[in-house]
Amino acid sequence: MIHAEQLAKRFGKVQAVQDVSFEAPDGAITGLLGPNGAGKTTAMRCVEGLLKPDTGHVTIDDIRVARQPRAARRRLGVLPDQFGLYSRLTTREHLAYFGRLHGLDRQALNAAIDSVVSQLHIDDLLDRRVEGFSAGERMKVGLARALLHSPQNLVLDEPTRGLDVMSTRSLRDLLRSLRTAGRCIVFSSHVMQEVEELCDHLVIVGDGVVKAAGSPAELCRQTGHTRLEDAFVQLIEAAA
Amino acid sequence: MIRQLWAVALKEFIDARRDPRSIMTLVGYSLMGPVIMLAAFTALVENQTRNEKQVAVQHLERAPGLTAHLKEHGFELEALGPDVDVTEAIADHDAILRPADDFTAMLRAGRPAKVELVLNTSKPSSQAMARRVEQAVNAWSGELASLRMMAMGVAPQAAQPIQVQKRDVASRADRAALVLSGFQVFVLIAAFFGSMHVCIDATAGERERRSLEALLVQPVSAFGLVVGKWLVAACYGLFGVALTLTAMGVLLPMAPLGELGISYQPTPLSILTMFVLIAPLALLAAGLQMLAASYAKSFKEAQTYLSLLMFVPMVPAMAVSFLQLDSEPWMFAVPVLGQQQLLGEALREVSPDPIAFLTASVIVVLAGLACVLATTRLYASERMLRGL
Numbered sequence: 242m243i244h245a246e247q248l249a250k251r252f253g254k255v256q257a258v259q260d261v262s263f264e265a266p267d268g269a270i271t272g273l274l275g276p277n278g279a280g281k282t283t284a285m286r287c288v289e290g291l292l293k294p295d296t297g298h299v300t301i302d303d304i305r306v307a308r309q310p311r312a313a314r315r316r317l318g319v320l321p322d323q324f325g326l327y328s329r330l331t332t333r334e335h336l337a338y339f340g341r342l343h344g345l346d347r348q349a350l351n352a353a354i355d356s357v358v359s360q361l362h363i364d365d366l367l368d369r370r371v372e373g374f375s376a377g378e379r380m381k382v383g384l385a386r387a388l389l390h391s392p393q394n395l396v397l398d399e400p401t402r403g404l405d406v407m408s409t410r411s412l413r414d415l416l417r418s419l420r421t422a423g424r425c426i427v428f429s430s431h432v433m434q435e436v437e438e439l440c441d442h443l444v445i446v447g448d449g450v451v452k453a454a455g456s457p458a459e460l461c462r463q464t465g466h467t468r469l470e471d472a473f474v475q476l477i478e479a480a481a
Numbered sequence: 482m483i484r485q486l487w488a489v490a491l492k493e494f495i496d497a498r499r500d501p502r503s504i505m506t507l508v509g510y511s512l513m514g515p516v517i518m519l520a521a522f523t524a525l526v527e528n529q530t531r532n533e534k535q536v537a538v539q540h541l542e543r544a545p546g547l548t549a550h551l552k553e554h555g556f557e558l559e560a561l562g563p564d565v566d567v568t569e570a571i572a573d574h575d576a577i578l579r580p581a582d583d584f585t586a587m588l589r590a591g592r593p594a595k596v597e598l599v600l601n602t603s604k605p606s607s608q609a610m611a612r613r614v615e616q617a618v619n620a621w622s623g624e625l626a627s628l629r630m631m632a633m634g635v636a637p638q639a640a641q642p643i644q645v646q647k648r649d650v651a652s653r654a655d656r657a658a659l660v661l662s663g664f665q666v667f668v669l670i671a672a673f674f675g676s677m678h679v680c681i682d683a684t685a686g687e688r689e690r691r692s693l694e695a696l697l698v699q700p701v702s703a704f705g706l707v708v709g710k711w712l713v714a715a716c717y718g719l720f721g722v723a724l725t726l727t728a729m730g731v732l733l734p735m736a737p738l739g740e741l742g743i744s745y746q747p748t749p750l751s752i753l754t755m756f757v758l759i760a761p762l763a764l765l766a767a768g769l770q771m772l773a774a775s776y777a778k779s780f781k782e783a784q785t786y787l788s789l790l791m792f793v794p795m796v797p798a799m800a801v802s803f804l805q806l807d808s809e810p811w812m813f814a815v816p817v818l819g820q821q822q823l824l825g826e827a828l829r830e831v832s833p834d835p836i837a838f839l840t841a842s843v844i845v846v847l848a849g850l851a852c853v854l855a856t857t858r859l860y861a862s863e864r865m866l867r868g869l
Contacts, residue, residue, distance in 0.1 A: 289698045292863055311700040325695035329499040330492070341488030342699045370499075386695070 242267050242425050243394055247297035248287050249449075250280075257283040258294070259449035265427045265442070267393070270420050272440035273429040276477060280449040281429040282322075285398055288427070289319055301394055315343065318392035320400055324383035328372040332363060332382050335371070336389055343390040357385040361415065377408030384415070395419065397428035401435055413439060433470045447477040482705045489701075489709025493683050497713060503678040507717055510674035511724035514667025515732045522660075522736035528605065530740055536614050537561050537574040544580035544596065546588070550621040556614070567599045575610035576600050578618075591629070657738070657745040658829040662802060665824045668725050668759060669798060669817055672766040673791050675721020676714040680770035683710040684856075685783035694866070703860035711767050711853050718763030726752045726759075751827065758823040758833060761842040761849075765816055768852030769794070775856050778867075813837040816845045 243265040250258040258280040265271035275281050286292040288299050290310035299306040301313040326335060333354065340350040358364055361381050366374070371382060380400065387395060401409050416426055416439060430436050436443060437457050445452045445460070453460060453476045457469050464472040497503045534554070539561040541548055548558055561570060567577050579597040581587070587594040596618065600611035627637035687693045696706065730747040738745055773790050777783035797818040808826075813819040819841030823833055859865060 286866065291694070291697055291866055311702075314698060314700040317698070319695065319698040321691070321694045321698070323691045325690075325692040327492075327496060327692055328690070329496050334492070334495060338488055338492040339699060341491075342485050342701050344484060344700075383695075 242302055243271075243288060243396075243427055244300045245284065245288060245297070246299070248284055248294045248299070249296045250283050250287060250292060250294050256449055258287070260297075261444075261446060261449070261451055262297070263444040263451065263454060265394075265425050267425045268420060268423045269441040270416060270426045270428070270439050271442045271444065272436045273427060273444050273446060274431065274436055274473065275429075275446035276431065279446045281446055282398065284446065285396060285427075285429055288396060289317065290314060315390070316393050318387035318390070318395045320380075320383050320387045320395070320397040322398040322402075324379045326371045326374075326379055326382055329370060331368050331370050332366045332385070333368055335382060335386055339386050340389050345390065353389050353391070356391075357388050360388070361385050375408075376403040377405060377411075380404060380408060380412065384412070388419075392424075394425045395427070397426070399430055400428060401430065401432060409435075433473065437469045445473060445476050452476045452479075482702055485701050485705040486709045486712075489706055490712050493679070493710050493713040494716070497679045497682065497717065500678070500682060503682065503717065506678040507675050507721055508724065511671050511721045512728050514664065514671065514725055515728035518661075518664055518667070518729070519732045519736050521663075522733075522738060522741075526737045526740045528609075533557075533610075534613060534617075535559065535575065535610065537570065537577045539563065539565060539567060539577060539579045540582070543582060543584045544594075545585075547578075547580065547584075547596065547618065547621060550624075551614075551617055554617050554620075556617065567597075571599050571601050571607070575604070575607045576614045578614065588625075653742070653744045654828075654830045656741075657743040658825060660738070660741065660743055661733075661745060661828050662825065664729060665821050665828070666795070666798065666802070668722060668729075668755070668824060669762065669795065669821055670791070671721040671725040672718045672759060672762045673721075673770065673794075675724075676718035676763065676767040677770055677787055677791075679714040679717045680710075680767060681774045681777075681780055681783040681787065683714065684771055684774040685777040686780050688777075688865075689779045697860075697865065704857045707771070707853055707857045707860055711764075711771055711849075711856075714767035714771060715763045715849075718766045719760060722759050722763060723756055726756055745828075751830070754833065755824060755827045758827060758838060759820050761845045762817065762820045764849035765794075765845040765852070766849075768849035768856070772852040772856045772859075775859050775865075810837075813841045814844055816841075816848050819844065 245261060245263050248258050248261040249256070261280065261284045263271065263273070273281050273284065283292065287294045288301070288306065290299075290306040290313060293307050302316050304313045304316065306313040330338070336354045336357065337350060340353055345353060358367060361384060363378075363381050363385060366378055366382065371379065374382065384400075387397075400412060404412065416428075419426060420441075428439075441456060442454070443457055443460060444454045453463065455463065460472045460476070461467060461469060464475045466472040466475065534556040536551065536556055537559045538544075538548060540563060541558065541560045551558060559574070561567070561577065567579060571577055577599040579599065581595040581597070584594045584596065598611055598615060598618075601607040626640065630637045630640065687696070730749070730752045733745060733747060769790065770787055773786045774783040777786055794817040797812075797815050798821040801812065801818060801821070808822050812822050819837075823838060823841055826833060
């Protein structure tokens with residue numbers, strides 16, 4: 242469970258995030274939706290503990306991120322924007338590296354690798370170098386890395402960017418199965434169909450504040466639109 | 482934290498080993514120094530031992546005695562026509578002699594007879610040849626002087642009241658150290674070049690390839706990350722030094738140093754000693770380069786920083802080398818300069834002073850650690866995310 246409370250963050254003269262609060266419960270997919278520059282990435286980085294909010298705080302499974310960043314991160318898996326892989330390493334080497342950073346010993350590491358490999362069906366990628374992987378394959382390796390230490394919470398930054406239909410579908414299926422397994426999933430996006438299909442709960446962010454929150458159906462009802470896109474535009478523009 | 486540190490070191494080691502550019506900079510720069518030295522020595526010796534004696538003479542007929550003397554002393558003479566402009570002809574000859582038109586008359590009259598020696602001091606071969614010609618002419622002049630004095634009943638020794646006798650006490654090893662001092666800079670630079678690419682790749686390169694964020698969200702301490710990267714980079718610096726020293730050990734005996742009156746026979750032990758003396762510098766080189774590269778947003782930017790930075794630590798060592806200052810105790814306390822002094826002593830086959838070695842080593846290791854701490858602060862700060 243991830244809980245953000247009245248986050249604010251300023252960089253010099255730019256107020257990147259002004260007031261963002263949301264709650265992402267276990268067993269649900271929460272979408273952070275907003276136009277470019279709305280403050281999504283800054284809010285996500287506060288969740289990951291990379292940025293310290295000026296005011297407000299984030300808790301991950303009731304651990305305050307700013308106070309105990311390492312304890313919080315142990316319960317968090319992250320799939321960053323563009324996946325962030327090392328092209329000269331093989332998939333197995335990636336997993337071994339990050340598993341060791343999480344403190345897994347050899348036995349636990351091998352078990353964890355076997356588990357994510359079967360979960361993501363990446364046996365054929367395991368001993369190949371990442372160099373030359375397709376976007377879909379990279380996404381899978383990045384996701385395998387994020388899931389390796391079986392975190393209760395998963396954060397994904399625009400995970401479907403650059404993916405083809407097949408890869409997008411397999412990602413969607415995977416996220417759904419993780420939800421069924423009771424994990425807490427947060428992802429940021431600006432692709433409406435994606436969000437509409439996947440998310441149980443939406444947080445609309447614009448100009449550094451939360452404009453609205455609720456399920457896709459609730460947001461449509463609230464604005465009187467039938468399409469989420471229309472609802473989104475109205476919510477962003479209404480308060481602007 | 483130790484386990485994480487090793488995880489980082491292991492990963493960076495694999496990553497660097499597979500990067501052809503890391504290996505290329507390491508091997509390329511390490512071998513460059515010894516190869517240049519070998520080529521330079523060979524060329525130098527060839528130049529110095531070349532004992533050709535050729536001189537062009539304009540108006541050969543004006544000084545028959547002089548030309549006969551030159552021929553006797555092994556000079557090949559080439560007659561130049563009277564219309565030839567010597568300032569142009571010097572381009573094709575190393576030295577030209579031009580007796581004045583009253584040469585023989587003045588000689589007979591017992592007054593200084595003038596002969597012009599044309600040379601081009603910007604050409605080393607011309608300078609050397611002119612020196613040989615001048616020596617030969619002076620020798621003949623001396624002979625004539627002695628003959629004249631004897632004719633006047635004066636002992637020729639009267640004109641030479643003092644005779645200087647040179648006695649060179651420099652050992653062959655001392656002379657070798659002077660000739661090989663250029664080599665010191667190559668060894669010092671190898672510590673920097675060896676780790677340069679790895680330092681950039683592990684910091685600015687990681688940022689550019691966007692893997693930095695994924696790394697920073699792991700439950701790791703910035704110190705563990707930085708130290709892991711630092712150790713691997715320092716290892717590459719050590720490889721660079723070891724490779725340069727080994728190449729020197731193999732290549733220098735091939736150079737004709739004996740012809741220069743010096744002998745230098747590196748033994749595995751002397752090479753190993755030099756390696757131990759320089760090794761601590763690799764820690765500073767890696768730390769300093771990593772700190773600078775961590776500020777850069779891209780690989781290229783980091784390269785620019787490091788190519789400038791590279792020369793900063795070299796300045797004291799180069800200054801001392803240029804100014805030809807004698808070794809002083811304080812020099813061992815200056816990073817890089819201290820290592821250069823130690824290396825100089827090793828080349829002179831002076832056994833290293835343990836106190837000097839300890840001082841120099843502790844100082845560079847501490848300076849390296851200071852760089853690591855500064856890099857750690859940077860990695861732990863939000864500044865690191867800027868531009869991501």
